Amino acid sequence: MTTWTTLTLRVVTPLFSGDDAEGGDPIRVPSIRGALRFWFRAVAAAHGITDLKALWAEEEAVFGSARPERPSRIALRVDSQPATDTDPRPEWAAYPDLRDQRFHGAQYLMGQGLWQRTMKRPYVPPGPDQTFDLKIRFATGRDAEKLNARFMLALWAWLTYGGLGARVRRGFGQLRCADHSGVPLPGKWRHEALGAPTRAESWGVLFTQPIPPAISRMGEHGWTGRPGNVLAEFPVLCPPHWEGRFLAGEALPDWQSALMHAGQEWRAFRVVAEPEEEISKNLRSPEWVNAIHGSSGKYPIAAFGLPVGYYSTSRGEFRASIEPTFQGAKIRRASPVWLRPVWTTDGWRVVTFLFHARLLPDTARLSPGKFGLTIPDLHTISDTWRRWLTDEWRLPEDFYRGQS
Template identity: 30%
Template sequence: MAWTDFQLTVTTPLFNDDDPTVGLRVSSVRGAMRFWFRALAGTVYGSSVPALARAEQKVFGSTEGASPVRLRLTCQPTARAMIKAGEPAAFLAGVPSEDHEPGKWVAYLLGQGHAAKRRPGWVTTRPHTRPGHRFTLKVGFSGDPAVDSLVLASLWLACAYGGFGARTRKGFGNVRLTYKGGPLPEGPWREHVPDSPEFDHYQELDHLPVDGPLKICADLLTGLVPIPESADGPRGAPQPILGVGNTSATLADFAEDSWEAVAAETGERYRRFRASVAHRSPDPGYKPPIKTPEYETVIHGTDDRFSLGALGLPVNYKGGAKVTAYKEGRDELRRASPLWFRFVENEEEGTWGLFSFAFHNPFLPADQDLSIRLTGKRVENKNVYITDEDVHERTRAWMESIRGPVS
C-alpha cells in the first residue's frame, strides 16, 4: 500500500485523555474526523440521521466492518515533548493576570479536571504534549475517490477548526496540517492542497462555510447514500452542522504575541461574560468578586429559565448545587458547549488571535423523556428550562463582546 504523509504540528497543549502514556492515538484522530464528517454530511442529509449514519459507516467503518481508509501515527513524542501530570507547564507560568497569579485564566479555560492550584502557581493534572511537537499521520487511501476525498475533508476540518484530545472546544489540542508527500485522491484535493488555512482565512469568516473543496466533497455524498425523500434540509438536523444559519463565527479584535497571552485574555473575558454581576460580598474568597446572574435568580431564586446552561451542562455551584439534563429522570446527560475557541497565528505580524465560532443546532433532542433539573441540599430542587434561543443569544452576545474592550 502506498502511504500519504501529513505532518501534524501541535500549536496548543494536546491532552490525550484516551491514553496518557502516548501523545496521540489514531482513535482520537479518527473520532475528531467523524465529528467533522457529520458536520459536513448534515448539510446534505439534514434530519435523516439513518442516511447520515450509513454514509459515515461507508467512510469510517463500523462494528461490522473496518474503514476502507487506513490511518497510522508515527513520531510519537519523547519524554522531552511530554509534560507529566503535576509538573509545572510553561503555558501556566508567566502569563500576567489581574491579580498577578500566573496562568490563572489559562487554567480557567482548562477547567478543574486538567489544571489545579499549587504553590506558587498552577500545574496541569493530566499529561500533555508540548506545542511544537510534530506527529506524522500516514493515510492509506482506499482508491474510491468519493470516500478518500471525504476522509481528507474531515481531516482538514478537524485541523482547521477543531483539534484532537481533550478541551478542544476551549482552544487546546489544536494542530496545523501540512501535506508532505504521497498520492492524493482524485478530486478537489489535487487542486486545493489540504494544508491548514492561513490567518486571513479566519479574518474573512462570519460562519463556517461549505465552499471550495468542501462543497465538492459534500456533493460526493449522494453517490454513497442517496438523500431520502423524507429529509427536510439542513435546518432540521439535530447534530452540529456547517453552513450559513447553522453556525456563526468571528475573529476577536485583540491580538497578543503568544497563544498563551491570547488564552489568558480569552479566559478572563469568558469568566466575566458568564459571571456578569457583582458578588454581594466585596471579598467572597476569590477574585474578581463576580458571579453569574442565575446564581441569584434561579439557584437561590424563583426563576426557572436557566439560560447560562446554553453554554454547556452540567453547571456546578459551590455548596453542591447542580443543573444538568436527565433522561427519564434518572440518567444524567452532558451537553457540550456549542461555543468553540481556537487560537490562530498571524505569521506575518508575529501575533496570535482568537477565532471563535458556535453551532446553532437544537440544544437538546426533541424527546419527552428529557428534563433539566436543579438539584442540591441547600436549594429548592426544581425543573428549569433552556431554549434554542438561549443558545443563539448567548453565543451572539459572546461574539459581540470579543469585538470590544473587556468590561
C-alpha cells in the same frame, strides 16, 4: 512500493490526550477516528445529508463500523509520538504576577479536570519539533474516488476547526499539517490546503462560508444538496446552523496570550449572561446567586453546555452540579461554542464559532429539582448565543487587571 500517504502534523496548542494520564502514547488512532467522524457528520450535513439513517450510512461507508463485514475502507496509522511534559506548574499555566493578573484565562479554559493549583496530568506542549506522522491508506476499487473525497473534506474540517484530546472546544489540542510524503493526496488536494488559514481576511471568508467552494471542489465527493433551515439535531457546518467571528481585541504575540485572552473573554461573558444583573466583584455568576441560591428559575447558561459544576476553591470541593436528565437517566450536552487560537500573519487571534442545534430533548429536565430550574426555551438559548457572537454585555476591558 509504499501504499501510504504520510501527513506530518504539528501540535499548535497544549494537547491533553485521553491516555496520557496513564503514561501511554498521547496520540492514538481511535481518538483521531472519533474526531474525524464528528467533522464528517458536520460537512455531510452541510451538503444536505441530514436524515439520521442516511447520515449513518454515509459515515459507515467511509469509516466502517463494528460489524465485521463493514471495515473501514480507509486505514490510519500513527508513527513518531511527540514528547509529553509533566511539569506541574508550566510557565504558560501559572500566574506570572498576581499584581498584574487577577484571573487566569488558560486555567479557566482547562477547568478543574485538568488544573487545580497544579497541572493534574501530563500533556503535549506545542512547538516546531512536536510532530507526529499520520499515515493514511486511501480506499481503492469501487466508489474509491467518492469515499476518499468525502474523507478529505472531514480531514480538512478537523484540521481547520477542531483538534485532538481534552478541551478541544476550548482551544487545546490544535494541529497543523506541516508536511506530506509518500503517495499523493487524492483529487486536487495538497497538504498546504489542509488546516486553518494564516490570513485574517481568509478567516473573514470562512465566517460567512465555512466550507468555501474551492475546498469543496478539491475532489468528486458527489454531495450536491443543502440543509434546510429547521433547527438541526446535530452540528451542521453551514449557515444558518453555524456562525463564527474573531474575539474582540488586538492581535496577540503568542499562543499563551491567546489562551489567556480566550479564557478571560469566555468567563467575562458567563459572569454577565443576564444583562440586567449587577456585575459581581467576586466573579460569582448570576445563576449561582439568583437561581441556585435564589428564586429565579432562569438558567440561560445551559445554552453553553451541560452539566455545569460549581467548585469552591476555599473549601476545595464541588458545591453543586446542574445536570440534564432524560427518561430517568443523566445525559450530557457538549457546549456548542468553540474557541480557537489561530496564528495569522498579523499575530495571534482567537476565533470563536458555534453550532445552532437542539440543546435537549423536549421532555428533558434539569437536576437536581430542588433548585426549581427550568429548561431554557429556544428563544432564550438563541438570544444567549446571539449575545456571545455580538460582544454584548461584557466586563470592562480592565476588569482582570490588578487586584482592586
